[in-house]
Amino acid sequence: MSESALREAICRFGRSLFERGLTPGSSGNISVRLEDGGWLCTPTDASLGFLDPARIARLDANRRLVSGDKPTKEIPLHDALYDTRPEAGAVVHLHSTHAVAVSMLPEIDPAEALPPLTxxxxxxxxxxxxxxxxxPGDPAVGDxxxxxxxKHxxxxxxxxxxxxxxxxxxxAVFAMEELEETAKLHLLTRGLNPRLLxxxxxxxxxxxxxx
Structure with missing residues (x-):
């Protein structure tokens, strides 16, 4: 896919996620890895529902801004996933309600935060x-x-x-949507002794x- 098409796709998927209430306000960010080792990523403080393809940040392989607006402050978490998941072509980070709620539960297993419901x-x-x-934005999250x-x-x-x-x-978007729906199912069935796989x-x- 060309860089132009990727820019359009970031905007299209971002708008879809925003319009369905999966990340409010100017929260959330998306990046796509390019063949030369650089990235396209959404700008800082930008709503995923109102992205402009021409203003998507273009970073080189050393994470220096080449063109577009200032990139998201969450570069460290994207960088860490690309570094440890060589097959990764894109990273999506949201503030989706049910997944955030699950992240607050005291009994969550850090190695398996969601049970095998489906x-x-x-x-x-x-x-x-x-x-x-x-x-948010702390390099320590990358560590x-x-x-x-x-492994994840x-x-x-x-x-x-x-x-x-x-x-x-x-x-990445489809996996994120599945994660959010599973978090919702987990919260709906919490305390009801649901039948797991x-x-x-x-x-x-x-x-x-x-x-």
Whole structure:
């Protein structure tokens, strides 16, 4: 996909996420990795619902701004996922309500923040890690994600929001949507002793879909 088409796609997916209430105000950010090692990423303090393709930030391989508006302050978390997930082509970070709510629960397992409620969360998201709270934009959040050693494509930032890496922008967005819906299901069934996928069912999903 050309850079021009990627810029349009970032705006299109951003508008869709915003209009469905998945990230309010000027929250959330999106990046796409380019063939030369640089990135396209959304500007700081920009609403995902009102992005201008020409103003998307273009960074070089050393994360220096080449063109466009000043990039999101969340560069460290995007950088960490690209560094530890070589197959990642895009990263999406939102402040989606249900995922943020789950990140606040005291009983959450940092290694598996969401239970295996459906085969689709396994297929599209995998196990979701939880990392401790950091002030937005703090480089230490990148260190926390690097500490996961690339084992998770999806991470919950405590009291902040989810971040997901995908092989493409579409894959990252779809995985983010699945994560948010699973977080919603988890909250709706919390305390009701929901029936999770059994270890045998999980193994069957992994075997069939290579997850």
């Amino acid at each position: 085969p689709y969360v396994m297929m599209r998201v995998g196990k979701v890690a939880l990392v401790p709270f950091h002030v 926390a994600i690097r500490g996961l050693a690339g 494509s999806a991470v919950l930032l405590a009291n902040h929001g989810p971040v997901v890496a995908g092989t493409s922008l579409q894959a 059994t270890p045998e069912q999980q193994a069957a999903v992994r075997a069939k879909f290579g997850v």
